[in-house]
Amino acid sequence: MPFDITEIILLGLNHKTAPLELRERLAFSDDDTAYALKKLRGLSAINELLIFSTCNRVEVLITTKNRQSALDTTKQFISEFKNVPAEKYAGALYVHTGVDAVRHIFRVASSLDSMIVGEPQILGQVKEAYSVAIENKTSGVILNRLLHRAFFVAKKVRSETGICDSAVSVSYAAVELGQKIFGSLENKNVLLIGAGEMAEIAVAHLIKHKAGKIFVANRTFKRGVDLARSFKGQAIRLEEVHETLKAVDIIISSTGAPGYIITRDNVKKSMRARRNRPLFFIDIAVPRDIDPEINRINNSYVYDIDDLKGVIDNNINERQKEAVKGERIVDEAVIAFQGWLKSLDAVPTIVALRNKFTSIAKTEVTKTFQTLKHLNNNDRQAINRMVDALIKKILHDPTIHLKHNGCHGNKTINIDIARKLFNLNDDGPE
Numbered sequence: 001m002p003f004d005i006t007e008i009i010l011l012g013l014n015h016k017t018a019p020l021e022l023r024e025r026l027a028f029s030d031d032d033t034a035y036a037l038k039k040l041r042g043l044s045a046i047n048e049l050l051i052f053s054t055c056n057r058v059e060v061l062i063t064t065k066n067r068q069s070a071l072d073t074t075k076q077f078i079s080e081f082k083n084v085p086a087e088k089y090a091g092a093l094y095v096h097t098g099v100d101a102v103r104h105i106f107r108v109a110s111s112l113d114s115m116i117v118g119e120p121q122i123l124g125q126v127k128e129a130y131s132v133a134i135e136n137k138t139s140g141v142i143l144n145r146l147l148h149r150a151f152f153v154a155k156k157v158r159s160e161t162g163i164c165d166s167a168v169s170v171s172y173a174a175v176e177l178g179q180k181i182f183g184s185l186e187n188k189n190v191l192l193i194g195a196g197e198m199a200e201i202a203v204a205h206l207i208k209h210k211a212g213k214i215f216v217a218n219r220t221f222k223r224g225v226d227l228a229r230s231f232k233g234q235a236i237r238l239e240e241v242h243e244t245l246k247a248v249d250i251i252i253s254s255t256g257a258p259g260y261i262i263t264r265d266n267v268k269k270s271m272r273a274r275r276n277r278p279l280f281f282i283d284i285a286v287p288r289d290i291d292p293e294i295n296r297i298n299n300s301y302v303y304d305i306d307d308l309k310g311v312i313d314n315n316i317n318e319r320q321k322e323a324v325k326g327e328r329i330v331d332e333a334v335i336a337f338q339g340w341l342k343s344l345d346a347v348p349t350i351v352a353l354r355n356k357f358t359s360i361a362k363t364e365v366t367k368t369f370q371t372l373k374h375l376n377n378n379d380r381q382a383i384n385r386m387v388d389a390l391i392k393k394i395l396h397d398p399t400i401h402l403k404h405n406g407c408h409g410n411k412t413i414n415i416d417i418a419r420k421l422f423n424l425n426d427d428g429p430e
Contacts, residue, residue: 006047006142007067008341010101011074011093012059015115018092020055026082026089028053030132037136040077045069049138050147052108052129054122056115061105063142071095102146102337106330109150110157111164117319118163123154145340153333160329162322173308173315174282175205178250181280181301185209189248192216192227193241193262193289194255202252202282203231215248217241219255245270245279252282253289264293267300282308350399352424357395361387 013023028036033051040060041049048063060078064070075093079086096104107113109126130147133139139147158164178185189212192203203214214233218224221237228235236244238261245251245267253261267279281302283290288304295302365387369380402414418424 006063006065007097008101008142008146009062009064009067009070010059010096010104011062011071012052012057013089013092013094014057014059014113017094018089022089022092023055023058025084026058026078027055028058032081033129033132034136036077036081037133037138039081040074041136041138043070043073043077045073048140048143050129050133050143052126054125057108059108061101061143061146063140067097099334099338102341103330103334105146105150106153106333107327109154110326110330111154112157112323112326112330117316117323118158118165120164123151126150126154142341146337149333149337153330156333157326157329161325163319163326165318165322170202170284170305170308170312172205173311174202174252174284174303175209176315177282177301177303177308177311178206178280179209181278182249185211185250187212188250190214190233191241191244191248191251192231192233193238193251193253194218194285200227202284206250207231211250213247215244217244242266242270246273249278250280250282251290252284254284255289257285257289258287260291261289262294263291264297267294267297271297271300284308349418349424350395350402353398353418353422354391354395356422356424357391361391 013026015023018026028051033053036051037049040046040062045064045066046062047065050061052059052061060074062070062074075086078084104113105126109123111118111120111122114122126147130139130143133143175185178188182188185206186209188206190203190206192200192214194217203211207214214228214231216224216228216231216233216235217238217240218227218235219238221235224235224237227233241261245262251262255261262281271279276299278299278301281290281294281300283302283304286305290302290304292302292304294300365383368383369375375383398418402418
């Protein structure tokens, strides 16, 4: 009988191949994932298993010795479990096997396959999916090694390239611009006008950069008080905004007001009291809250949503350039992992070889002991230890050769020759 080869297979769909509506229908919740892992792992064609589901992708990672059966049963399970006929998602489905599956996992973990290259959340999501697989005992030798290498590769890509350096969200872009203007955001006071989500996120980033005091002005004062508490800041009334301009350095505005909340005249008066210290406005509102004419005042900088998007577009281009370096790191890691994976092909043969030699040696030692009745227990143990040592030394070079392909030749041919030479096909498990 020929020996079996374990394959790595990945099937799934993502934001590039499937619309949001389809991804939502096929997404796996935490409970769904735990249930599916147990059910799929119970199928004979599947050896190891991991399910990865986010808003942008649904992927199933498998090791198997029967590729077609594993694919068919997985697709059937998804269709039945999610009540979605296979033909509804077949066109969006991709299947990667072997090297391509390994490369895909490395690229996903490194955020090279993300909607926004370099986004930081994906690595944590992959780690969480792996933890769930570990908890449900569906990850074994191969997937354990694969996922740990994926984590290593992701960290290397992040540390050796600049794919995470440039801001690619409105909030990140605002903070990046602030750093360019002030050099450092440490101890810079912030005024938040309105309670828009993007403005809140921008303030959270500013806090991470050790910004100073935070003031919150909102049409509903109670909402302003609640928001200020979450940042350990101070709520003010909208009528106090103009006076507060004297005390702050950064203004983030995102109201639904029909006209300008802050005008050029307001700022001119404040700049005199500020002694021309720089004032940075981030206007995320549509229609705009901040009069663009403020840009004409020395040391006053106004950026609206379009300005920020321009910064983001430039930064995305920079990330794409850095992604080329990341792809090289991934390719190197794929080659190394494939070398390790191929060494596993020889493991059943090496085990069978050791078992055969050990069985022969034990049989002969037992016969010898029957003729040497005078040997005590210590003598017998010493002889057994010597036989074990001989077996290890005799098989050392053949083991290295089978694992690493020797100096020349095809590993599959070498394994086949070893099995025929020592008649291993009828010896022990494949």
